[in-house]
Amino acid sequence: MMEILEETQLCFPQLLNTSCRKQKSPHTVAVLIYVLLSAIALLTAALNLLVLISISHFKKLHTPTNLLLLSLAVSDFSVGLLMTFQILLADGCWLLSDHMCVLYGVLDYITTSASVGTMVLIAVDRYVAICDPLRYPTKVTVRGVTICTCLCWVCSALYNSLILQDNFRQPGRYNSCSGECVVVINYIAGVADLILTFIAPVAVIIVLYLRVFVVAVSQARAMRSHIMAVTFQRSGTVLAQKSEMKAARILGVVVVVFLTCHCPYYCSSLVGQNTLFDVTSVPSEIWLFYLNSCLNPVIYAFCYPWFLKSVKLIVTFKILQPGSCEANVIRGENV
Numbered sequence: 001m002m003e004i005l006e007e008t009q010l011c012f013p014q015l016l017n018t019s020c021r022k023q024k025s026p027h028t029v030a031v032l033i034y035v036l037l038s039a040i041a042l043l044t045a046a047l048n049l050l051v052l053i054s055i056s057h058f059k060k061l062h063t064p065t066n067l068l069l070l071s072l073a074v075s076d077f078s079v080g081l082l083m084t085f086q087i088l089l090a091d092g093c094w095l096l097s098d099h100m101c102v103l104y105g106v107l108d109y110i111t112t113s114a115s116v117g118t119m120v121l122i123a124v125d126r127y128v129a130i131c132d133p134l135r136y137p138t139k140v141t142v143r144g145v146t147i148c149t150c151l152c153w154v155c156s157a158l159y160n161s162l163i164l165q166d167n168f169r170q171p172g173r174y175n176s177c178s179g180e181c182v183v184v185i186n187y188i189a190g191v192a193d194l195i196l197t198f199i200a201p202v203a204v205i206i207v208l209y210l211r212v213f214v215v216a217v218s219q220a221r222a223m224r225s226h227i228m229a230v231t232f233q234r235s236g237t238v239l240a241q242k243s244e245m246k247a248a249r250i251l252g253v254v255v256v257v258f259l260t261c262h263c264p265y266y267c268s269s270l271v272g273q274n275t276l277f278d279v280t281s282v283p284s285e286i287w288l289f290y291l292n293s294c295l296n297p298v299i300y301a302f303c304y305p306w307f308l309k310s311v312k313l314i315v316t317f318k319i320l321q322p323g324s325c326e327a328n329v330i331r332g333e334n335v
Contacts, residue, residue, distance in 0.1 A: 011093035011179025020179035023092030037087045045080030047297035048073045054310035058329050064145040068122050071149040075115040076293035094181035098172030105183035113156040116201045122251050123208040130212045163189040250303040261292035306330045
């Protein structure tokens with residue numbers, strides 16, 4: 001009887017000496033975790049897919065800022081798909097191959113780095129739009145943003161493949177038992193990764209948004225003055241369009257939520273100098289990390305009327321009609 005009980009607690013009962021043990025948790029708790037993770041993963045993938053279809057399909061949404069949101073939605077959609085692996089790990093056992101373990105870890109790192117890079121590009125976009133509005137149309141173009149986002153993803157893929165190359169050479173070399181999925185980065189690469197994917201980008205984002213905030217406040221004060229408003233209207237100079245200011249506020253919320261959800265994970269890595277990514281044992285800060293990918297489309301839904309309009313056209317299958325891509329989903333909006 002004891003042997004049967006022992007086997008049921010193993011990930012691979014046939015490997016009595018090398019198998020990992022399943023995580024012990026009450027049945028009700030296990031079911032709740034499974035349902036919660038399934039709901040978050042499904043909602044994350046579905047909402048970000050709507051963002052992807054909206055911006056890709058409607059030509060009126062093909063703006064530099066929206067292309068950055070498209071890049072962010074791609075990374076968030078990928079996170080939603082990757083979360084399905086965590087659902088399979090409800091009992092703490094990795095039942096797939098070691099090669100799949102490494103692939104999962106690499107994809108997770110790539111999407112994370114790409115999302116951080118996209119956040120930096122969003123901060124730069126808002127900085128130029130608010131601080132140099134006259135030259136924004138010439139400085140920030142659809143083609144330029146497309147090139148930058150593609151380079152962001154390519155560099156992210158190459159960079160993370162480089163720092164995880166030891167795991168590629170011998171998949172599963174760091175697993176202590178069968179049924180575990182561990183990806184390890186050496187100490188030097190871990191420190192460099194922390195600086196390049198967290199400390200430096202966050203510093204750039206904070207500095208740029210502080211500058212945007214200062215300029216926005218000064219412009220708001222100037223626009224309250226009737227004399228200043230008349231002067232600028234006559235000279236043809238525009239301080240900052242209302243749409244750009246609103247976009248800056250919305251994207252500022254996205255950045256703040258992003259930092260709030262990502263800081264706990266990176267801070268724990270900074271304090272513990274942790275360079276080990278154990279898929280089968282995920283701390284709570286990782287779930288907050290993943291939850292951010294679900295929150296971004298929710299922010300768009302509340303702040304961008306065009307998103308709700310485009311979603312309505314998508315769910316009613318009106319986008320299948322000829323010429324639907326020309327629909328003006330931003331009609332009557334300030335953004």
